[in-house]
Amino acid sequence: MPYLQAPAATSMTINWISETDEPGTISLSGPGLGKSGKQSSAPQYLDLMEYTRAELDQQIEGLEQGSWLKSNSNYKHSVTFQGLLPGKSYNYTVTQSGETHSAAFKTAPKGGAWKNVRIIAFSDSETEPRGRTEHREWELSPVNGYTADSIQRPGAGSKWDQQFGMTTRNGEPTLRYPLDQSTAFNENLKHIEAADPDLVMMAGDLTQGSGYQPAWDEFFGHVAGEHSDLASSVPLLPALGNWETYAALNGGYGTETDRTPAVISRNRFLDYFSLPQDPEHPEYKGSYYRVDHGPVTVLTLDSTNGRPDEDTRTGQLSGEKFSGDDTNMAAGNLSTDTQDEFTFESYAQGFKDLFPGATAQDFDLPNMDAASAQWNWAEKQLADARANGQIVLVQFHHSAYSNGVHGTPPNHEHPDN
Template sequence: MRMRPIAALIASLSASFIALPAAADFRINPYLQNPSSDGMYFTWFTTSADAGSLAISGPGLASPIVLNSLPTLESTLAYTNAELNQSISGLDKGSWLIAGDNYKHTVDVRSLQANTTYQYTVTQGGSVFQSSFKTAPTRDAWSSIRFIAMSDSETEPAGRVSSREWQPGALAAGGLDRPSAAVGGTWDQKFGTRVQAGVRTLNYVLTEDEGYRRNVEMVNSRTPDFLMMPGDLVQGGGYQPGWDEFFRQNAGSVASGLSSHPILPALGNWENFGALNGGYGNDADGRFGPKFGRDKYHVYFDAPDNGTPEHRDNYYRVDYGPITIITLDSSNGLPDDRPQNYANKLTGTQYNGPGTDTQNNYTKEQYEAAGGTDLSDFNPGSAQWNWAEQQLADARADGQVVFVQFHHVPFSNGEHGVGMDHALTTGQGGTPMRQYHPMFEQFGVAAVLSGHSEMFERSFVDSNGDGIGVQYYDVGVSGDGLRSGKKNGSLLSDPALDYNEFSQWTADQSAPEQWAMVDGVLQLVDGGKHYGHLEVEVEYLGTESLYAKVTFTPVYLFPVLDSEYNLIETQRRVYDDVVTVYLNGAGQVVAVPEPAEYAMLLAGLALVGFAARRRA
């Protein structure tokens, strides 16, 4: 269906309740994708059709490289009538909307030097944007690489004024209980409470917007080489204001971290959701929500070629020096499945196999009937499966350190941890992605990074019992829900289901909340689940037996309150589950060396000038 330009839509509505900000030259600041050792891919959006120019200067360039953009009008990103008419309690109507059209600019820059910092300037009309970026190193010349993984930010303008439920978790032994969740109590008056799964519980102290903003600030302060986001970037891929909020935080008026470090995204279930515009079905204007959401995703992100044009952006490979990142699309499996297909559902920790589908919300037939051609089955024998196997084999042959990301966490004690045939299924379980584990273990994947259950959880799976398996993380704590583990019943107060036998650590249970009276006020002094991210450091060691060290650091932002529960600051803290793995010259995980052995190794390397260098 052809959509009218935004100017015509706005003119058709009463101007009395639409308060659009004045148009700016940049609708979205330049953001980076597809990093390599010889270049970077630049994208930005404007509200007008004027061409822009990108100038790059730095080492090895006698004069700046200057390239012009060829803007394209992206009508898929125009506001719909439902979005223009939306009201959000606590915000002036339409105050979150942006005037003007959506023109996309892209410039792919290659032939640069590896591991080199360049400055760049984008000139657009009367506006000038300046930043810098660093190319990836080569596999043969590097010292350390830092990246961050986080998912489930699920941005939307309503997040500016809303807080999510703070589901109860473990309490520290000998400590005090949480504040009362009673209606009218101190916590309720300050932050609100809500009934969640039959239990009244606390709202979190930060709004979704502030939680994500402070999380992003911390990420940016750590100057990562790149950012991995395994899905659920926005609260509905078909909801344009959600995308506006995402880029406002990452390449806009609030912060612009993606202007200096590239993003490697993955499709999540929310990117397959139309929100106001059809949800998982059709809206009043005939849009099919899942297709509309994925169409917008494809506009914003341009991934490397994967050999199947209709699946481009869904799954892809990026090599960053010695690191290979494989991104998969866990959105839809075939045959399509749903809970109604199982008359006798499993209970407790029963498990009859992974299943074939991660969602019961729409079928391939429905999607293709709406004109969609980009769904990519992930099951054995599919184009995606065969591609993944080929890429993993190729990366292993090259001796790469391999990480994989996709949205639906396969091993989880959380909300989406059980399969479609379980009595407690959400219809969106991640267990079908367990089918990939033998492949991951065979090719020596160091870690798999996912989200979806909105928990911070680490699992370790070692099929052959040799002590060298794969680390699995749920990093779904960017800025949306803060969930506890799934319960064996219908209430949050029911016993934990503990469905995931491979779970090693969760913020929910392994970092108990420590409440204490401080100056006569009940305060959280440590622990608990909070917004955060996983920081990953890969360091060069320099021998064939111990080529590299990978350190996984789970970071959380701890809110410090005054005696009236006003926020003083958020502190960067690290959970007590820092994990280190070692890899050999073939990029394979090896047994962890004894501390004395490792110390002797470092001392020997230092003598010959090859000591691993940790970046400040």
């Protein structure tokens, strides 16, 4: 099914994926179009989306082997309609290889011509085929535990345990959720659709590994496929998270000698989505971008690589390790990197390995620090939005502040990436 991208007051981009290289057509009807309401697509083959041997051979308990696999041939179609009118409704129909799908969208209002704006924001859908049967753990922070007045969770042997089971995390017994991941996501999507939002912000970790193609098949099955067509009528504003640099069973984050899994993961995300780009740095392919909707400006940042680089496996740290609880964390000893899985240098080498002939000007990984192009871009957008009286929302994946399980930096005695 089609999915909306790059929403604006006077334009909309509509993407869809097909199995063949046959051009599709899209017909749009609504005010101000004249004769420009029909376009054909130019299919682009997505070579990164081909299944790996490991994916074809994967076994998942509770599912028939390979039953979750889709087509091994994927073509992206992307059509942008310009010259639309602000705050107006448009109907469209996509026709591809004899199949059709119809939906509608509304352009962003402009100036003071708005009555209300509703935006849904969430993260960590972490889709994967295993999610159809897996009940994830009901996570409990090992540091903070329960508050003094908390009602204790059911324990081993309880009716909850007997019905849904238990697992272990951080050496502690942990309950499982009552719903499997796939059912839970579908239930959340029903609430989102019922709220009739203008936009959906997704702050990273869309899949359980962006370099794992079946995870993307599951994601689009939920938002623009067999489970719902939410993304056909509501634009998605996705951000990159750590799982967008992770290839799951295809090599994880890669190694110092082969960082291509991380490169493939990021570029799968960037291939699927057609996001507004920083005109001064098109090499970042929209990994950070701005969307305006009436009185609201949404800035999406890419927080997947802070500086200076940390790498706990090689012992590369920008400062000494420190110990203790959260009260010892201060600007003087905190790392500013957002992950310790790979350095920019090793990612750049992986990029050159995957795309021979690439130069430093081609690398798609922006840094996130006060000396970076992304930082400068964000400062300009914030200043412009504030000068125009906009309400500013900023999304990025890594928590700025946390006392949970992801709350320690790479140079802590208990690092979490």
